[in-house]
Amino acid sequence: MKMEMKRQLNHLLLTLLVLVSATIIVRAQDQNQNPVQWTASAAKATDGNYTITLTAVLPAPWHIYSQNTPDGGPVPTSISFSKNPLVTLIGKPKEKGDLKTTHDKNFGVDVKYYGDKVQFIQTVKVKGGLKTNVSGSVNFMVCNDHECLPPSSWKFSVKLN
Incomplete structure (x- = not known):
């Protein structure tokens, strides 16, 4: 049971990290768009x-x-x-x-x-x-x-x- 919970927590943290990274990349690209x-x-x-x-x-x-x-x-x-x-x-x-x-x-x-x-x-x-x-x-x-x-x-x- 502890192993399954640890795996789910790792999956959640990885998903959160990917979302935060994607948001940072999109914002950086938006700043370079022609105004x-x-x-x-x-x-x-x-x-x-x-x-x-x-x-x-x-x-x-x-x-x-x-x-x-x-x-x-x-x-x-x-x-x-x-x-x-x-x-x-x-x-x-x-x-x-x-x-x-x-x-x-x-x-x-x-x-x-x-x-x-x-x-x-x-x-x-x-x-x-x-x-x-x-x-x-x-x-x-x-x-x-x-x-x-x-x-x-x-x-x-x-x-x-």
Whole structure:
């Protein structure tokens, strides 16, 4: 009887140890997940033009870098659009948000970044007013005052009607 009870107790302790270890591993992985929440939208403008808006929302203390970050610094945000014969890009993506510039001692350069929220806005022209999609990806890097996460990519697709 004592042997059976000891075996059950060992089994219970082993199960508890596995559960605690799994919880610690999951929490550690959650801390490394990218904190940026992305959304994509399209709005009809004029003469067959549309405005594509890619919005990044970040919790404090994280920030994301401008497309115009100098060489030698962190990875700048870059946006690439998939080829679509019905769609012509007009200019380059513009940035809208509270742009900050500071000297980053870790990189040794002046960096440009956004905290809280930034919008990347691209105007496109659709041939013949046809319905189509615009898709692509955003490559970006986020940091806080203590660490940077590895560069990430976010894919998007929006309908143009």
